Amino acid sequence: MKGIIFSEFLELVEDKFGLEVCQQMLDENNDEGAYTAVGTYDHKHLVKLIISLSKVTGVSIEDLQQVYGKSVFLTLFQSMPELDGQALNTFEFIKQVESYIHLEVKKLYAEANPPRFKFISSTETEMVMDYISARCFSHVCFGLILGCAEHFNEIIDIQMTPVLDDGSQVRFTLTKS
Incomplete structure (x- = not known):
């Protein structure tokens, strides 16, 4: 990390x-x-x-991770200025995390093992995706999504459902309000 x-x-x-x-x-x-x-x-x-x-x-550990994820979003976003203006909303940005950001991280740091997102479905108002990571930081991911939504001035309802008991795969259902 x-x-x-x-x-x-x-x-x-x-x-x-x-x-x-x-x-x-x-x-x-x-x-x-x-x-x-x-x-x-x-x-x-x-x-x-x-x-x-x-x-x-x-x-709680979970609350601390969420607060951290939300607070670190802007720093991580600003560390990649080439992304500014590439996404118009939270859902578009999240899709870029898997298709662009994680690929760039792997290019820069061969030993990097970023989490993966598996997109299940996506509409204008709802996105369903799985967060997959051996590090089990799904609550940090939750906070990052909150920070992303705040950046795009959107209100997103986030539901988290464990897919695997060890926390290495969690399903997120994001609904725009």
Whole structure:
């Protein structure tokens, strides 16, 4: 997992909960918090940080992941300026994630293993897709979708249904309001 994900997470924790909570979370994991944006790190470190943050703050792991996903959307979007203006709405953008963004990530970082989206159906008002990832960050994906909808000034109802019990495949049903 790229370091930008870690550095953005630490920035969010500091902004939302303060430096003391951020430091406590890092200390509990013997983590110095030194991540470079282009470095590659084991996603399990992020999982440990989220679990510790949940214990310290009392906020559920799922809610923390959603808040993080929503907050990091704009940073990730801005990191690919060539996409600006290529999608006119949330559904169009999400389709580009699989067909363009993840392909570009793999070109830049051969070792990258981004999640996959399997599109089941799509109309003007509803999209059904499966999120597939061994990292099981479907709640981060939920937050990213929220951030995307906010970027496009759309209200989207999001339903998540586990397809596999381990969380590695989750079905999202997105409905425009």
